[in-house]
Amino acid sequence: MTIIDFYKRKIDYYIPKTPSAAINAYEIGILPIEYYIYKATSTISLDEDVVDINEIERIISIPDLDIYVNCLLITILERLINNSDPELALFAAESINLIESRYNMKIEKINKELLDKNEPEKEVQIAHLYYELALLNYKKESIKLFYLEEAYYKMKNVIFFDKILLKDIRILVKILIELKQYENAISLLYQVNKENDISLLILVAEVEFERKNYIEVYKIVSHIFSYKKELNAQIGTICSYWLDSSWIERSEYV
Secondary structure, eight states: OOOHHHHHHHHHHHOOOOOHHHHHHHHTSSOOOOHHEEEOOOOOOOTSOOOOOHHHHHTSSSOOOOOOHHHHHHHHHHTTOOOSSSHHHHHHHHHHHHHHHHHHHHHHHHHHSSSSSSHHHHHHHHHHHHHHHHHTTTTOHHHHHHHHHHHHHHHTTTOOOTOOHHHHHHHHHHHHHHOHHHHHHHHTTTTTTTTTTTEEEEEEEHHHHHEEEEEEEHHHHHHHHTTTTOOOHHHHHHHHHHHHHHOOOOOOTT
């Protein structure tokens, strides 16, 4: 998925109404964990028009929130910036700055550690942080692009496969997709063993879709659907979308 797809999920996918339903959806892979967090901790959904400010404050006070929670918070806070109450608008702006400053402080700390020695794994850590900052700034195209380019630059330094993990290759491919460097992305993907890795196969299909190589999309998605036991509703929805959008006749698995 691209950056914007994260924000479409609440419309495109099942939304649980209770904490127990939310955790069940998370466990089978339909929804990310933030839906359970908010259903379990607040009687008011933070993504609705009525917002529990105390609950937002409580969550923001947690220093190491994951990217999914931070993205959801940013979405809510950006809406509150336009609130007619100046104190609420100020709170929202300061909270956004706090979330982003945490990332910048982590990057600064790691950069200081890199002054005296070369540590590829720390370069990758910085790349991940820049990528998450890009996710947080998905509405601000120039800022998003800046962070994506910084992430790519850091990742390029450790692109040798003996120094980069498979999970980092996935992130690098996502960065290349966002930068529309599809040739680089597909070249990278075809250098790794992806035969039984659904997450990598999905990335290949996504890149081929962006390249308008629809015959390849059909072949890859047909192969993905052969792993019936490992698929979830989200993967099925994405793959079906690619097939439908490509005007390709669905395979027997769809």
